[in-house]
Amino acid sequence: MLPRVRVVPTASGARAVQVIWRYKDNKPVLDHIGSAHGDEELALLKAKAQRLIDGHQPQLDIDLGDQMAPTGSMGSPLPVVAERTGYLIDAFDAVYRGLGFDTATGGDEVFEHLVLARIVQPGSKLDSIETLAEIGVTSASYATIKRRLPRYADPAFQDELTRACAARAGIGPGTLVLFDVTTLYFETDEPDGFRQPGFSKERRLEPQITVGLLSDHRGFPLAVGAFEGNKAETLTMIPMINRLQQAYDLTQVTVVADAGMFSASNKQAIIDAGLGYILGVRFTQIPYPIAAWRQQHPDSDYVDGQTWSLADRAGQGPDGFPHSITYYQYSHDRARRSRKGIAEQVRKAEAAVAGKTAIKRNRYVQLAGATKTVNYGLAEKNTALAGIKGYETNLVDLDPDAVINAYRQLFRIEKAFRMSKSDLKARPIYHRLKDSIDAHLTIVMAAMAVGHELETRTGLSLRRLVRTLKRYRTFKLDMNGHTIHAATPLPADIQDLIQQLTRT
Template sequence: MSPYVRTVKTASGATAVQVVFSENRGAKNLEHVGSARDDEQLALLRAKAQQIIEGEQQPLDLGLDLTPVATGSKMAPVPVTSERAGHLIDAITGAYMALGFDGATNAEQVFADLVMARIVQPGSKLDSVETLAEIGVASASYATIKRRLPTYAEAEFRDRLTAACAAHAGIGPGVLVLYDVTTLYFETDEGDDFRKPGFSKERRLEPQITVGLLADASGFPLAVGAFEGNMAETRTMLPMLERFADSYNVDDITVVADAGMFSDGNKKAITEAGLHYILGTRTPEVPYVLQAWRKANPEAEYTNGQIWTMADRSGRGPDGVPHSITYYQYSWDRARRTLKGISEQVDKAEKAVAGKIAIKRNRFVDLKAPKKQVNWALVEKNRALAGIKGYETSRVDLTADQVIGSYRQLLKIEKSFRMSKSDLKARPIYHHKRESIDAHLTVVMAAMAVGHFLEQRSGLSLKRLVRTLRRYRTFELTIAGRTVHAASPVPAEINELLTKLNPEERPH
């Protein structure tokens, strides 16, 4: 094994710095360098330890007088004149450049810094100045940031970012895009024409906005859009698709979304616009094709993965091709979970009807009957549907497996939204003007794209990656009037990680 620097806490609360040369069944061959009681001393001791590892000089032999200067009864610490989390900065900057964002924003440095700050430590625009300073980046002033924000809300600026994302994702004819919406609330009681109370996915009563996100099949974000807080989810999709198609000049798009995103009018508008859709359908009744199969096979059981096909019965095109096809698939695991839930609800319904527990909300209790009773017809219908999931599509040229596989990619866009609301804290609680909110979401989308890129290359979550690379720093120390450069030692596994992140820039 290669020698490495080890730090351990001592009984007195100091941090001991050691060089470990070898290990054998728990026993270590090491050399004690010294103990530090503050960050400056620790940085110096790490530098000494690295010199020992490199073997270029004996420890403490820097050609300098390292005796700390006495100030009264205390010894003055060695000053660290600068500190930089270079590996983290380089990783984020490398991803930003690889995505083409530098060119798309005309090398807008303030925007790049805001994206970096949001990845490192999400917070307000004022907080971003402190976050960047902590990792060694000199950012623009808060006044300059506020002055530049309106630029990031402009449609042209956002469209250029969308085009860069689409180019990175390899968007072309026949592209498959995922669509989902979320809501972001504001900590205020007073709304406006944009921030309005509405259906909240977080069950909040405060004013909110509705945010739509387009992503490619891998969950890589392509475009983000903000809408009034009370706008129906079904009305957000088509404007997002049309804007995306226009900004990247592609008109052969298949959008994948959940049933809640579609109304009959929505599906018609999408197909009339020359686009296609794949959606998960609600199945309130046993479909005709399943009834027919059951009638023909009264004793048979469904098999895991079994698929039934039903063409659109409302009409076919002039060539006899149906306008849409719905595939129904049975999943044993889905059925198991659903039947377990039904049994639990039926048990509560029977106790509620018997007066043993209070009736709260239970769909199997028939309150309209002359006497409260369990709705057994509804129970049996739900049991018959257990394990059945429907998938409707206008892409009649795709196979059932292709349609179902495309729909399952929606899990990836849900992950993107989770990243934006947790790791990147997208909720714009610091903004009130529409312009500032749009600018904020532009920064968040770019940070999501950079984060996705870093996760794909590193194999680590964004939060873990930032926490790992943030520890390895370079220092400038002033010793006896001279500047000494020092660096945290980088273990072999971190070097491997850095190679994954920037393979073209690191030696093999």
């Protein structure tokens, strides 16, 4: 029977309450009352919908002696005039302002709201308007958002955010910065001058862009840059470092990166600029100092944590120090994992050679014409290298443990990239112009910084934190023209959590 109240799930996991008045051309004519994130809120919205159907809202005159049935009873609930996820919004505000983003952006409320929406429910810029409405924030219009995007793509705007991030991270002379690269693909078959097919981290064939990220040693983002999808990873590092130096007036930085990020020209450019570097070293033979040790100790096994060093043989500086030094370290756990992986790949290679499984990419399957064999020699060679990792640096006065520990922090920037792709859905699938893509990545970087700080303060993942705080809302109720405030009761552990988030 119409009209009636309908409850339907939303994409964000909430429950939308609607009033269906009639059907026209088999389509419902309806009013959207609101979205509920809990049973109490759902009951309030359903009561509001029923009052709309009944065409009457009972009132209570607070100041009169004789009253009608009191508003607020089960049969006569108070109307909700406003609601917001106040605790989540307040936590975001505390972190956003604590990072200095409000000052860096000149108090740009549109940008702040886009960052908030990216954290709460990642989606398109149009979707962000609905996301903000669901948590009780009034968004700018879609037209206003589109007009603002070119500003967020402006290098000057991005540099202000970089300065704020660097200031928060305490960046100074000799600071370690981590560098990594990822790729973001687009669901299109048509490349352009910016979105180009290239080596994809996700093994995609579609046009993509290459994204470089600089972070501090904790994985806190400092700068993000977008490059053509077919740009070599080694060509992205120097522009990113130069931009960070210019934005924060840095003259001395130590760059930590994987070996794949360093080309010979990259390394020389860093040396010429007077910067330090720590990078992973790739090798296919037993390194010289380890081979020499093995000759001297033929009956000995490696010890977990055992370290060898090899100074640069090309020459020494005027102070007598070598230009660079490489440390090699053996890890028992790394060796165990590597040997297990090699054994698994050899087993698959044997199955493929025997015709039991299809031949896929496997380094231990050797093809010579139509003949397939297992390359046991390569497996033996790789097994001999299992557990050994190399680290090269031009900071020759650092002890081996400091160098190796600095390199091991790279997992933090990898974690930051995972947050951007999963929790923040960084892939700019709704953009095609370079300025729009750059603006999108600026918003994502700010959201990464806020998300990193939220996770650091609470020890919770960003997704879990957002889910938790969205359950607790504040309400404004109307009682005959008087505003009454109400809130979902907070358990003790949630109160402690909010205190951690809102501290300055």
